[in-house]
Amino acid sequence: MIARASRRRRRLDLPTDGDGSGRFLPWIIGLMVYLAALALAGMMALQGTVERWDRALAGTLTVQLPASAGDELDAALALLRATPGVERAEPLDQAANAALLERWLGPGLAAGELRLPRLIDLRVDPARAIDPEALAKRLAAVAPNARLDDHRRWLDRLLDVALAIQVVAAAIVALVAGAAVMSIVFATRTGLAIHQGTVEVLHLIGARDTFIATQFQWPALRLGLRGGLIGLVPALLTLVALGQAAGAAPASGIAALPELTLAPWHWAILLLLPVVAGITALATARVTVLRSLARMP
Amino acid sequence: MVRFENVGMRYGAGREVLRDITMRLMAGGFYFLTGPSGAGKSSLLKLIYLAERPSRGLISLFGRDLATTPRQAFPALRRRIGVVFQDFRLIPHLSALDNVALPLRVAGHRDDRIHDNVAELLRWVGLAEEIDARPATLSGGQQQRVAIARAVVSKPSLLLADEPTGNVDDHIAARLLRLFEELNRQGTTIVVATHNESLIQRFRHTRLHLENGELTVVAPPAREATGLTRAALAAGDEEPT
Numbered sequence: 001m002i003a004r005a006s007r008r009r010r011r012l013d014l015p016t017d018g019d020g021s022g023r024f025l026p027w028i029i030g031l032m033v034y035l036a037a038l039a040l041a042g043m044m045a046l047q048g049t050v051e052r053w054d055r056a057l058a059g060t061l062t063v064q065l066p067a068s069a070g071d072e073l074d075a076a077l078a079l080l081r082a083t084p085g086v087e088r089a090e091p092l093d094q095a096a097n098a099a100l101l102e103r104w105l106g107p108g109l110a111a112g113e114l115r116l117p118r119l120i121d122l123r124v125d126p127a128r129a130i131d132p133e134a135l136a137k138r139l140a141a142v143a144p145n146a147r148l149d150d151h152r153r154w155l156d157r158l159l160d161v162a163l164a165i166q167v168v169a170a171a172i173v174a175l176v177a178g179a180a181v182m183s184i185v186f187a188t189r190t191g192l193a194i195h196q197g198t199v200e201v202l203h204l205i206g207a208r209d210t211f212i213a214t215q216f217q218w219p220a221l222r223l224g225l226r227g228g229l230i231g232l233v234p235a236l237l238t239l240v241a242l243g244q245a246a247g248a249a250p251a252s253g254i255a256a257l258p259e260l261t262l263a264p265w266h267w268a269i270l271l272l273l274p275v276v277a278g279i280t281a282l283a284t285a286r287v288t289v290l291r292s293l294a295r296m297p
Numbered sequence: 298m299v300r301f302e303n304v305g306m307r308y309g310a311g312r313e314v315l316r317d318i319t320m321r322l323m324a325g326g327f328y329f330l331t332g333p334s335g336a337g338k339s340s341l342l343k344l345i346y347l348a349e350r351p352s353r354g355l356i357s358l359f360g361r362d363l364a365t366t367p368r369q370a371f372p373a374l375r376r377r378i379g380v381v382f383q384d385f386r387l388i389p390h391l392s393a394l395d396n397v398a399l400p401l402r403v404a405g406h407r408d409d410r411i412h413d414n415v416a417e418l419l420r421w422v423g424l425a426e427e428i429d430a431r432p433a434t435l436s437g438g439q440q441q442r443v444a445i446a447r448a449v450v451s452k453p454s455l456l457l458a459d460e461p462t463g464n465v466d467d468h469i470a471a472r473l474l475r476l477f478e479e480l481n482r483q484g485t486t487i488v489v490a491t492h493n494e495s496l497i498q499r500f501r502h503t504r505l506h507l508e509n510g511e512l513t514v515v516a517p518p519a520r521e522a523t524g525l526t527r528a529a530l531a532a533g534d535e536e537p538t
Contacts, residue, residue: 204380
């Protein structure tokens with residue numbers, strides 16, 4: 001077994017591991033993986049939050065009436081309950097209204113202390129598409145002061161903001177990946193320069209370019225994997241710490257913020273980052289060597 | 298085996314180091330390549346072992362026109378050529394055995410078959426006790442023998458030796474030449490670049506003389522330029538197959 005391992009080691013004809021060309025590469029890759037992991041985690045958490053908002057608001061509408069609306073409320077309720085596709089139409093009482101405002105105004109808001117608008121909570125069958133504009137027109141006919149809100153407008157704006165943040169995060173990941181690739185190219189070229197004599201001998205005795213590239217690609221894979229782990233561990237610790245800090249924050253302070261959580265498959269993606277870093281290092285080293293060798297006769 | 302037609306070569310934008318070289322090396326031939334320093338001997342050898350490309354003219358190697366041969370086919374051609382470099386060019390971190398085994402590994406031979414063959418070859422060149430030694434621990438002569446063993450281990454069709462006798466005394470140089478003649482008898486075409494006039498006189502082989510980048514062919518002194526030698530000198534003849 002030992003003899004076989006020894007023979008296998010001899011196959012690597014270039015001592016790229018100990019030549020210094022990749023000494024700092026794991027740390028550079030580690031830093032890149034750390035930044036990429038945080039950006040990716042933010043991207044995925046935001047995507048999850050947006051999807052949760054979208055799901056939560058699907059099939060819900062709100063009708064708003066002035067506080068003084070009496071007959072209009074009854075007329076609106078009658079119309080809504082008679083509309084096909086409407087599963088439920090319930091007015092919110094003053095206590096429920098006050099509960100909605102509690103997170104901003106605090107507890108103890110007495111009913112009647114503020115003249116709050118009357119709200120009707122509508123649940124519609126998501127399978128049966130209701131045209132909000134047509135419903136709003138019919139509603140205006142029986143309750144001129146009623147306003148139908150399908151939450152789409154602010155949700156769309158929120159989605160735009162979320163998309164912009166995701167684009168920025170994706171750009172950060174792309175930049176980080178580009179910087180990592182450039183570092184690997186530089187380290188590989190340094191290795192090629194250090195081993196130029198050996199590479200020339202291998203070339204002249206008939207080694208194919210792929211044979212020579214193999215001498216560089218496997219050490220690059222090892223450096224990439226090592227760098228990936230160096231970056232992933234602190235990234236995971238950072239995410240866990242951020243999660244705990246968010247969970248421990250006083251409710252009144254962040255109640256209006258979305259809950260940023262990662263699904264199990266999000267964690268799986270993050271755990272794959274060292275493998276991605278390793279494969280990227282391998283492919284980059286291989287392509288770099290092949291391109292350099294292509295300039296030789 | 299090797300055919301040059303009006304070959305010229307220059308490095309970058311410099312002057313031509315080889316001019317209008319036309320020659321033909323026949324399979325099974327033994328040639329001395331002579332000329333003063335800077336005459337272009339190493340450049341000529343580099344063209345043959347595909348380390349450089351000509352700036353003009355045609356080169357044919359093992360029956361293949363190099364101008365139309367794709368680069369991907371060059372490694373297979375190089376594996377048919379053994380080269381003893383002037384500075385040996387041994388890989389410093391590899392043992393003598395691994396240095397000699399390199400052409401076989403490159404050609405994809407199995408490790409378990411390599412070891413015995415290489416060890417036997419090292420015994421043949423008198424380095425049985427040095428198979429695990431690194432080049433830095435070997436003398437100049439020993440390094441040269443490792444370089445020769447590496448050049449012949451894959452039984453090349455063509456062996457090129459660039460000043461192999463430059464660092465050794467006449468006695469060892471003569472032994473080296475006898476070794477090359479033995480390989481030549483087994484069918485390997487040999488080209489030896491050398492300055493050593495006494496060896497050239499002692500081992501009578503066709504001489505390719507380079508001077509100012511131009512080549513002249515000189516028949517061996519005491520042997521008629523007949524048969525193989527005459528064929529080697531004749532430009533434009535078809536190669537034997």
